Amino acid sequence: MSDIGATRDEDNLREEIAQKLKAGLKTEVFPRAETSAAVNAIIMRLREEAGANVEKKLVIGGFTDHTIEVEDIEQPCETCMYYLVHRKFCELPELMLPVEPEWSCRLWRI
Amino acid sequence: MANLLWLQGGACSGNTMSFLNAEEPSACDLVTDFGINVLWQPSLGLELGDNVKTILEKCISGEIQLDIFVFEGTVINAPDGTGEWNRFCGEPMKNWVKKLCDAAQYVVAIGDCATWGGIPATAPNPSDSEGLQFLKRAKGGALGENFVSKAGLPVINIPGCPAHPDWVTQILVAVASGRGGDLTLDEFQRPKTFFASFTQTGCTRNMHFAYKVSTTAFGQRKGCLFYDLGCRGPMTHSPCNRILWNRQSSKTRAGMPCLGCTEPEFPFFDLAPGTVFKTQTVMGVPKDLPTGVDKKGYMKLTAAAKNASPAWAEEDIFVV
Numbered sequence: 001m002s003d004i005g006a007t008r009d010e011d012n013l014r015e016e017i018a019q020k021l022k023a024g025l026k027t028e029v030f031p032r033a034e035t036s037a038a039v040n041a042i043i044m045r046l047r048e049e050a051g052a053n054v055e056k057k058l059v060i061g062g063f064t065d066h067t068i069e070v071e072d073i074e075q076p077c078e079t080c081m082y083y084l085v086h087r088k089f090c091e092l093p094e095l096m097l098p099v100e101p102e103w104s105c106r107l108w109r110i
Numbered sequence: 111m112a113n114l115l116w117l118q119g120g121a122c123s124g125n126t127m128s129f130l131n132a133e134e135p136s137a138c139d140l141v142t143d144f145g146i147n148v149l150w151q152p153s154l155g156l157e158l159g160d161n162v163k164t165i166l167e168k169c170i171s172g173e174i175q176l177d178i179f180v181f182e183g184t185v186i187n188a189p190d191g192t193g194e195w196n197r198f199c200g201e202p203m204k205n206w207v208k209k210l211c212d213a214a215q216y217v218v219a220i221g222d223c224a225t226w227g228g229i230p231a232t233a234p235n236p237s238d239s240e241g242l243q244f245l246k247r248a249k250g251g252a253l254g255e256n257f258v259s260k261a262g263l264p265v266i267n268i269p270g271c272p273a274h275p276d277w278v279t280q281i282l283v284a285v286a287s288g289r290g291g292d293l294t295l296d297e298f299q300r301p302k303t304f305f306a307s308f309t310q311t312g313c314t315r316n317m318h319f320a321y322k323v324s325t326t327a328f329g330q331r332k333g334c335l336f337y338d339l340g341c342r343g344p345m346t347h348s349p350c351n352r353i354l355w356n357r358q359s360s361k362t363r364a365g366m367p368c369l370g371c372t373e374p375e376f377p378f379f380d381l382a383p384g385t386v387f388k389t390q391t392v393m394g395v396p397k398d399l400p401t402g403v404d405k406k407g408y409m410k411l412t413a414a415a416k417n418a419s420p421a422w423a424e425e426d427i428f429v430v
Contacts, residue, residue: 032393032394033393033394034392034393035391035392036384036385036388036389036390036391036397037384039391040384040388070393071393073393073394073395073409075394078416078417079409079412079413079416080394081322081324081337081338082324082326082338083416084323084424085416085417085419085424086419086421086424087424091324091326092326093326093327108394109337109338109389109391109394109395109396110394110395110396110408110409110412110413
């Protein structure tokens with residue numbers, strides 16, 4: 001693994017998140033953040049309610065372990081602007097989570 | 111020798127401050143090397159009161175040939191179209207502007223306010239401001255759509271908030287040295303030599319734009335500012351990354367998004383809360399895409415580029 005790839009801690013956390021989602025963690029998948037105002041509102045909730053709590057980040061962010069399609073637009077992590085391909089990591093400052101490319105959240109942006 | 115007169119309407123003097131920082135050529139070079147005679151300028155003129163008025167009247171009567179009339183700031187029409195909110199030398203500035211533009215060989219509008227109204231003309235536009243020949247994107251302005259100066263050119267617009275000093279001095283030199291007729295202007299009467307390319311042209315973040323890696327905070331050296339921080343570089347016409355500011359940097363090079371200040375709509379979205387320094391999206395797709403790119407093409411390109419991005423594109427490669 002290169003020094004810019006995922007760390008073991010991130011791999012472990014990614015696996016932990018995958019288990020939570022697979023076990024049916026109920027997250028706020030909808031409504032998607034249709035407008036910039038909606039994005040800002042979710043970001044504010046992440047800051048105020050979630051902080052560093054991973055499970056709350058997943059819930060408020062509306063994470064799924066599969067890709068969500070909305071209005072003919074597929075929204076996988078792998079095409080999102082905040083996704084680091086080689087690290088498999090979401091770099092949105094309020095999330096900062098290891099993810100899988102086929103996962104999805106409602107803050108997706110291209 | 112070319113006589114130049116510079117007046118200021120509804121403005122902050124930012125373009126004068128910018129002009130005084132010009133380097134290639136400098137404001138002094140205009141006088142010493144290029145034969146420009148500055149009749150009066152708000153920050154440089156020695157005359158006060160009636161003596162200024164005398165200069166203006168002589169320009170209008172033709173006693174002094176007015177070769178170049180430069181205007182900075184908006185033309186203020188309030189209240190009720192009278193222009194009384196901006197009086198100068200005993201009458202509304204808008205009246206002086208009209209008479210001086212009719213007398214001048216060339217008219218040059220400097221900065222967003224003089225070109226299309228800029229920030230003062232943002233809704234609800236309390237001062238009833240407009241540019242010399244545009245109000246935002248609509249042609250007309252204070253002089254009307256069909257205005258041409260004695261040399262046969264419409265107002266030469268050099269927008270920006272402020273305009274880069276060297277754009278100003280280089281155009282003044284072109285006009286003063288008899289090459290005004292060589293200037294080609296775009297649909298918004300901006301000299302094409304400066305405004306045919308984009309702010310993104312020459313941006314050091316182009317590799318991050320290409321590989322779709324986003325900057326997530328101000329000042330980051332890594333990533334492109336377009337995707338999240340509202341940078342308008344890909345759809346703004348300016349040479350900010352070709353003719354650098356202070357000859358060494360630009361907004362985007364310093365980690366600050368381009369605000370699109372050379373375009374008629376500036377400031378965008380009427381400065382509504384949440385619209386500044388934030389890319390506006392609809393269902394995750396930017397509302398304003400790079401010029402000439404459609405939504406479908408943008409999404410295809412992004413997916414492919416992201417998939418192909420090399421590892422280094424995700425790191426800060428600008429090691430100090």
